[in-house]
Amino acid sequence: MTVSVRPATASAPPTAPATTAEPGLEARLAARLADMTVRLEEAAVAHEVRTAHLSTDPIDLADVITTPYTPGTIPAAALPPTYRTPVAALLERAQHRMEAGGWCRGALADESGAVCLMGAIRAEAHGDAGLAGDAVGVLMDAIRREFGGVPSVPAFNDQQRNGRTPARMLHRAAGLADARLL
Secondary structure (H helix, E strand, C coil): CCCCCCCCCCCCCCCCCCCCCCCCCHHHHHHHHHHHHHHHHHHHHHHHHHHHCCCCCCCCCHHHHHHCCCCCCCHHHCCCCCCCCCCHHHHHHHHHHHHHEEECCCCCECCCCCCCCCHHHHHHHHCHHHHHHHHCCCCCCCHHHHHHCCHHHHHHHHHHCCCCCHHHHHHHHHHHHHHHHC
16 A cells, blocks of 8 residues: 655645624614614504504493492302302302392392392291301301491391492301301
8 A cells, every 4th residue: 555645835824704893782782672662663553553443432430340230130040159068158149139139228128029138148048047047147247347346237237328238248258158167
């Protein structure tokens, strides 16, 4: 095997590529800010074009936030029970009855079917005086937690101006009874 060796020749040194200075952090941030500003302006114009046909009439927030209470808006049978304990379920049913049939004061029930707190509980207890008594006790605890020294459930009911607070108290009492496993 023969090996041939070439004589060394002088060659030109390789040329280094031209180096360009990398932009600094401030320059990159300024470029990104300009890019984002352009994108946001384009998005704003596109939004204006897409929503130009929509009405801009002012809305009365009172119409949106609150609606007047109307008896019979929620049929009690249409709502599934939330609570599994008997007292909590009774209080929830009483709340649904009051919301569906209306609220009254001064009597257990009136001729239109509206009920007071005691009337709703008694109607939903279906004659079980022990269950109704337990429900009234929990309701009284819930009322006293929020309103202090109220002498009785009927007295509290008759002090109210509308059915919102009594219905809310039935809801709170149902949660309290559920927490107590009643």
